[in-house]
Structure formats: structure tokens, C-alpha cells
Amino acid sequence: MAFKIGLLGLGTVGTGTAQILLSPTGRYPLLHEIEIYRVGVRSLDKPRAVQLPPEIMTTDLEAIVTDPEIDIVVEVLGGLEPARSLILKAIAHGKHIVTANKAVISRYGPEIFTAAEEAGVYVLLEAAVAGGIPVIQPLKQSLGVNRIRSITGIVNGTTNYILTRMQNEGGEFGDILVDAQKLGYAEADPTADVDGLDAADKIAILASIAFAGRIKLPEVHCEGIRQVSAADITYAQKLGFVIKLLAVAKREETALTAESLESEMLQVRVHPTLVPQTHPLASINGVYNAILVEGDPLGQVMFFGPGAGSGPTASAVVSDIANIAAVLKTAGESHRLHSLLSCVHQHYCAIAPISELVTRFYARFLTKDRPGVIGQLGTCFGQHEVSLESIVQTGFRGELAEIVVVTHDVREGNFRQALEEIRALEGVDSIPSILRVL
């Protein structure tokens, strides 16, 4: 065997990875040259869905990342520690890294990639974003001949599952979350998914690759789907939209000339969004993921598929292993890195504050049922240069009148200022929903 793998973790993804590597027939012939050399687990006694020789299993993960025989360390532990430390130690020992760990990469990417560059090793992470969908590799090896304008993705299966069910069944977020948890589509602690944190990790990674700069995760604006109600989904539908949790990374429009690329600002954000029903992302339902990439001169391409699960994620992990093996064979003793696969950018992307975003908004108001309230809203928006596309009293909720507003493109800062004033109006009870429109 030419290439020896040290596998850290034998959970869902690790098991799937081992299953592919142990049955190479009918796949890339190169997989015959890849050997699972050691496997690090928490417990040696746990029954496993995959048959591995007991002598290669160990609970000593440090021994794997420092083993001089091992070429590639595959980290599928998840979580921040010990994953981060093991990755860094493996790099220090000259191992190439394949990881599915979006949380570690989005937080410690700069530290890890700096170490990898010094050590002359690869860190590949196809499985960290959108499961089995090849998207990192196309960005690194195909799409970057374009000037990328934007990446817009549905990258969290749990929230897309919940929103799809809310749309199909008309139910409320809380009820469907509970049911999703029962069915295994949502975690017992659903925070990372439903509050958009998982999607933020992923869009930070995608933005970093697409725009060739580092991203500070705390600068990624992040809203989850807890505030989305059945009423919003119904009104959105009437207006010709579906509501999706989108992860967006976008060059500001002015930044597309060659001269201005240096000083460009990015938007990187996660939030529930009204998506036109005719948009390619509108029909992505259930646990599926999809990523739309726009570039010049390419136009739009979209990648669609399973965003999670043992088999799909393992497919991505093993494709990274195969790519490292292929390129190591090509480089031979020279140890020269492949410039499209390695990650060398050092600077941080400038991210525009969310208040500078220019977008359309949807907002839902509950007001006292009296004449003149719509006029007050309209006036208040006008004073802050918020131009309205529509303002409709949709009906009543108990004693209160419900009013839905859709704006034209406005600066988010202006819109928020208008909302502050509106909130203080005597006739306004509350603003239950504020959503952006794609």
C-alpha cells in the first residue's frame, strides 16, 4: 500500500469512510493504494458497524498523529477539542489533513493553514460544507477562473427540513422542531442549527475559498429561524416567495472591476430570507443542501445534494484522501504542493457591517385597529428613505390589525432606524417578523 491513513474517529462519518476504503472495487483504482493504518476511538469495546482488525484500533489519538508511518490524518471527531490540537500536532509531524470539521476550520483556519503552509502539507475539507456535494473542490479547481460575485447556499439540512415542513403543513416552528428532534432530524440541543451558527461556519469557509482571504467568524452576521412563524410563510407564499435560511457571501457590486478588487468589501451573512418561488434555491426542500455560485463570465451554477449523512459525508472525505494521494504521487520526491489545492492566502477579507447592506425587506407589524396607522408607517419609512413596494393590512390577530410591508432595496441601517421610530408609535403593538428578501 502506498498511502497510510490515520483515522481519528469512528462515528457516523468515520464508519462511512472506512466502509468505502475497505471495499475499493468499482471505485477509483487509486483507492486500492490507500490503507487504513490506524484508527483512533474513544472506546475499544463499542460494537462497530464496520469490521477493522483490532490491532489497528487505539484510544491513543496522539500516537496516531505522531506516527511516522502515517501519511494522511483524517479527522472526523467533530467538536473543537481535541480536534484542533490533534490537527495542529499532525501538521507539525508532516501529516496531510483531511477533515470534516467546519467548526474547527471556521474558527482556527488561520492558525491551521499557516501551520500547514510552513509544514508543506495539505488541509482538505470537502466534507466540512454541504456533505457529499462537491463544492470546495469545484471552487478551488474550476470556478476560481471566474471573478466570483456571490455564493448563496442552503447549507443546513435541519433548518431546511423544518422550514419545508412549516411550509407544507402550515405548522409553527416550535412544534415542528420538537417533532424533528423525535425523528432525528434535529439535535437535542438544536442551537447550532436553528440559530444559524452551523451555516455561519460553512459560509465563512466558502467565502474564504471563493474570495481568497481569511474571514473572521464573529464578523459573519447570523440570524436563525426561531422568529419565522407560520403566518410569515403564508404571507410569503401569497407574495410569491418561500422562506429559506440562506448563507450568503457576496462582493459588493462596485468591487467587480480589476482596480477595485484590492479594496473590496464582502457581505457574509446568514438569515432567513424570502426567496422568489422561481429561484433555483426555492425548490430545494427537506434535508437537501444546495449552493449557488455566481461569477464572471460564468453566470450561475448550482450544486445540489445531500448535505449530511454517513455515506455522502464519507464520499467527500474519501475524495479528499484520493486527491491528496494522486497529487503526492505526481509530486514524488519534490514534495511540491499543488497550487490550487493548497491554501496560501494570508490577508483578512474586509466585511461590511450589516447596517451597510442594501436589500429588500419584509416586515410584519401588529397594530391597534385604528385609522391612520398605515399612513404613519408609510410616513416614517419615507422619512428614512425607505421606499415601499407594498403595504397591506392582511387581517386581524385577536384585537390587533396585522400589516405586512415589503420594501424596495434599502440600506439596512436606514430601515432599522425607521423601525425604531415605528416601534415607539402609540398605535404600534409589536413587529413580530423582520426578514430580508432575495
Place this chain on the structure above:
Amino acid sequence: MAFKIGLLGLGTVGTGTAQILLSPTGRYPLLHEIEIYRVGVRSLDKPRAVQLPPEIMTTDLEAIVTDPEIDIVVEVLGGLEPARSLILKAIAHGKHIVTANKAVISRYGPEIFTAAEEAGVYVLLEAAVAGGIPVIQPLKQSLGVNRIRSITGIVNGTTNYILTRMQNEGGEFGDILVDAQKLGYAEADPTADVDGLDAADKIAILASIAFAGRIKLPEVHCEGIRQVSAADITYAQKLGFVIKLLAVAKREETALTAESLESEMLQVRVHPTLVPQTHPLASINGVYNAILVEGDPLGQVMFFGPGAGSGPTASAVVSDIANIAAVLKTAGESHRLHSLLSCVHQHYCAIAPISELVTRFYARFLTKDRPGVIGQLGTCFGQHEVSLESIVQTGFRGELAEIVVVTHDVREGNFRQALEEIRALEGVDSIPSILRVL
């Protein structure tokens, strides 16, 4: 400049390719190391949309493919000759090849790849299938860690445009074809597109990569969309389907165990197909292309985007150039080829005859309006083991009754035999449409 390009052809795709290479800022830094060294054109006097130094232009294409300075020959001439001869001569002179030429590759792939293997050069062809959508590279570098079950694509923009308009407007094929020709969406001679030949070229290429074997193009079963009528589109819609020209390459179901992979049979076929409205390919409209790949353990992934046009196709061409440049830098003096990018399979895939296909069918019959005809049809199908899902008299066309039949899964040979007998029935006037159901 590290890498010198000889560009054969400065039409739509050649111009787009030059435009990307001449403005590398904001794209892969590697593009700064790629130089357009010579450009071969038919006429030096023709005005061009791209500014190139006159001294690099020549009408002597042979001089380009034999120029010892040139590293990579980019063939974007189209057509069979002189493209094929120039590619072979370039390979003989040790040049790597990037081509957008599906017709040459689908017909002369074996000759070209054998020559390339002997010469130790790459032949990359991302642009030959589905324009700007990265699909060849994901198949070569990601998805092949799976056992691929099937590839199902909408890979011809012209026919998808026509079918989409037929569906939206209710018009007939002939009228919309004429209009599409006026608008530039169909060629003056539309044969290659509307008769499915272009799609057959493309699915032969995709099948060859996905199933790692050569494909004999004449064995690809190919039907175009001329027989699809407005009536079929209407009935399909009522039954919950849209009609798409699909290109399909599929392992026979029995072939998925490791043992049987050696003796596997493939289906490779192009035909108009009833696609369930909920299927991901059903919503691919207009000139867009999409390719759905199914594999084990991945499940389904789909790639969607612009299937043609200067910018998208050039994006694919330049991504191939960049990949060759990156891997040549990595290999250095060793000249070792990257095993996932190069093409080494020699055997031919066994392709099952279309009569062995097991699929569902839709057929439309015109019959005399008399009692018992439906019974005769049903009896005749039954005698040939064709099990019916539905048989409905949909109405009248002039004096004739119109009957639409949808079958369960049947062997195509049995279905065709039943149709032969039905055609001979005294009560049957004609069978205007026979379509397969996905």
C-alpha cells in the same frame, strides 16, 4: 510566463477564453503564469472582440501544434476535421490538450487517449459537456470514490428551450423550432440538437468517465424530440409529468455488487422522457443544463448551470488550462501524470441493447371510435407481459378516438412486440407517440 498556450480557434469560445486569460486579476493567481503564445484563425482580417497582438495570430494551425515553445494546445475549432488531426499532431509533439469538442472526443476518444497515454500528456475536456458546469472534473476527482449507478442529464440547451416553450405556450414543435432559429437558440440545421445527436455525444463522454470504460458511440440509443407533440405535453402534465430530453447512462441494477462489476452491462441512451414534476430535473427550464449523478454511498447530487455560451464555456476551458498548469508545476521534471486527471482505461463498456431496457412507457393511440378497442389494446399488451398502470380515452381527434396508455415497468422488447400487433389491429389508426417514463 511559465506556460504557453496555443489557441486553435477564435470564435465564440476562443474569444471568451482569451478574454479570461488577458484579464487575470481577481481570478486564480496561477492565471498570471499563463500566456496566450499563438492563436490560430481562419482569417487574419476578421474584426475580433478581443485585442491580441497581431504577431501571435496565424492561419497556419499546424505550426502551432508543432511549435516547441507551446505547452498546452487549446482546441476550440469545433467540427471533426481538422480538429481531430490537429489534436493528434499536438499530442505527438508532446502538447497537453484542452478541448471543447464533444464530437471529436465521442468519436475519436479511444485514438486520442491512447496517443495521449503514450505521449504522457493530458487531454482535458470540461467544456465539451454542459458548458460552464463543472461536471467532468467532479466525476474525475470527487464522485468516483462512489460506485456510480447512473448519470441522468439535460445536456442540450436547444431542445430544453424548445420543450420548455412547448410546455409554457402549448405550441407545436415545428412552430417553436422556427421561432427558436429566428432568435438564435437553434441552428439553421437543427439536426444535431433536435435529433439528440449532440446529447448522445455528451452522454457517451460522461458514461466513459463515470464507468471508466470506452463507449462506442453507435451503440448509444438516440431519439430526438421531433415526435413530441403539444398533446403529449398536455397529457403528461395531467399525469404529473413534464417531458424532457434526457441523456441517461446507467449500470444495470444487478451490476452493483463488487463481484458483478466486471461483467456489467450499461444502458446509454438519449430520448424524450416523462419526468415526474417533483423530480429535480423537472424544474430545469430553458437553455439551462443539469446533470444528476447517483452513486453509492453518496446518493444523488445534481449540477445545474449554463450549458453553452461564450463565458460559461470559456470558464470550463480555462479551468482545464489552470489544472494542467498546476499539476505540471507539481510534477516538475518528473513528468508524472496525475492519475485522476489522466485517462488510462482501455476496455470498451458492454452496452445493453435497447430491447433489454426495463422501463415504464407512455404511448398515445388514435383508434376508430368503436366499442372494444380499449379491450383489444389491453389484451394485446397482456399477451406480451406488458402490465398497464392506466389506459384512458382522453377524447377525440377529428373522427378518431385518442387513447393514452401508461405501463408499469416492462421490457422494451416485449412492449415493442405488443405495439407491432396493435398497429395491425383493424380498429387502430396510428400510434403518434411512444415515450419512456423516468
